[in-house]
Amino acid sequence: MNLYDLMMKRRSVRIFKDRKIPESVIEQLLDVANQAPSGGNIQPLSIILVRSHEGRKKLAELSGGQPWVATAPLTMIFCLDFYRIKKWAELCQTDFRGEGALNHFLIAYADLMVAAQNVVILAESLGLGSVYIGSIQHEIDETRAFFEIPEYVLPMMLLCIGYPQSIPQSVPKLKKEVIVHDEKYHRPNEEEIRRAFDEKYGPVDRNLEKYLERAFLEALEADKLETSKYVERVKKEMKRLDIQNSAQFLFKVRYPTKVMVRLNHRIRQSFKKAGFDIF
Numbered sequence: 254m255n256l257y258d259l260m261m262k263r264r265s266v267r268i269f270k271d272r273k274i275p276e277s278v279i280e281q282l283l284d285v286a287n288q289a290p291s292g293g294n295i296q297p298l299s300i301i302l303v304r305s306h307e308g309r310k311k312l313a314e315l316s317g318g319q320p321w322v323a324t325a326p327l328t329m330i331f332c333l334d335f336y337r338i339k340k341w342a343e344l345c346q347t348d349f350r351g352e353g354a355l356n357h358f359l360i361a362y363a364d365l366m367v368a369a370q371n372v373v374i375l376a377e378s379l380g381l382g383s384v385y386i387g388s389i390q391h392e393i394d395e396t397r398a399f400f401e402i403p404e405y406v407l408p409m410m411l412l413c414i415g416y417p418q419s420i421p422q423s424v425p426k427l428k429k430e431v432i433v434h435d436e437k438y439h440r441p442n443e444e445e446i447r448r449a450f451d452e453k454y455g456p457v458d459r460n461l462e463k464y465l466e467r468a469f470l471e472a473l474e475a476d477k478l479e480t481s482k483y484v485e486r487v488k489k490e491m492k493r494l495d496i497q498n499s500a501q502f503l504f505k506v507r508y509p510t511k512v513m514v515r516l517n518h519r520i521r522q523s524f525k526k527a528g529f530d531i532f
């Protein structure tokens with residue numbers, strides 16, 4: 254399969270076979286992470302490999318109980334790492350203060366995701382599947398404590414990897430034309446915006462299960478792995494809040510705006526604890 258087809262058919266995979274990934278394959282995944290582009294080629298990145306039952310269980314707990322984190326045979330913790338660089342600068346009688354420089358931070362976070370996406374693509378080409386877990390950002394303190402992560406290092410993203418047991422068929426995306434602008438930014442009008450998202454998600458129909466299959470696949474996937482009855486809970490919440498459309502579903506049920514804004518404080522505190530003084 255050529256690279257275009259491979260990348261077009263990639264889906265986030267959340268249900269994995271109980272099968273180990275050979276060490277030689279893991280080495281290749283790490284090679285492409287390390288070979289990724291990096292701003293100034295500074296490489297402010299560390300990757301913690303988690304394969305143990307204990308580590309996976311802990312990560313699942315820290316990710317808000319997402320069951321695939323416990324069942325994936327391998328999870329990589331992508332850490333933004335200024336510890337190594339700071340020490341090196343010090344040893345060389347100079348000063349690196351990425352922990353206080355927004356520009357260094359933003360570039361380092363981009364570096365981290367670029368490296369992780371290299372892993373995603375190679376994994377896909379080797380018959381593996383993967384899923385990012387961003388919610389680890391809510392639990393930076395405990396993740397740092399459990400994995401003995403030092404100051405100036407932030408665990409920012411998980412990538413769960415394994416052989417797929419099942420692969421989701423399709424996930425709605427905006428039409429390409431919606432995100433592409435020719436030379437100058439085209440400010441979309443209300444009608445264009447409404448149409449773009451209607452075409453992406455379709456209406457919230459009466460058959461909530463069918464709707465969730467399109468809009469919130471994770472809920473259905475979680476129920477396949479557990480007896481959590483996650484879908485039932487989401488459906489109840491949708492009824493309680495009288496959800497009428499996909500935006501209400503996203504920002505009242507999945508990512509409630511108040512909760513997301515309240516998280517700022519927690520994330521800021523975690524950054525401070527790790528020695529970062531940016532926000």
Ligand SMILES: Cc1cc2nc3c(=O)[nH]c(=O)nc-3n(C[C@H](O)[C@H](O)[C@H](O)COP(=O)(O)O)c2cc1C
Pocket residue numbers: 263264265266267319384385386387388389421424471
């Ligand atoms: C930054 C980032 C964070 C994500 N966090 C999670 C997560 O916490 N849990 C999860 O199940 N999927 C997570 N995903 C996967 C998305 O849900 C998925 O990419 C999206 O639904 C589109 O599906 P696709 O990857 O199959 O195209 C994340 C993806 C990205 C890029």
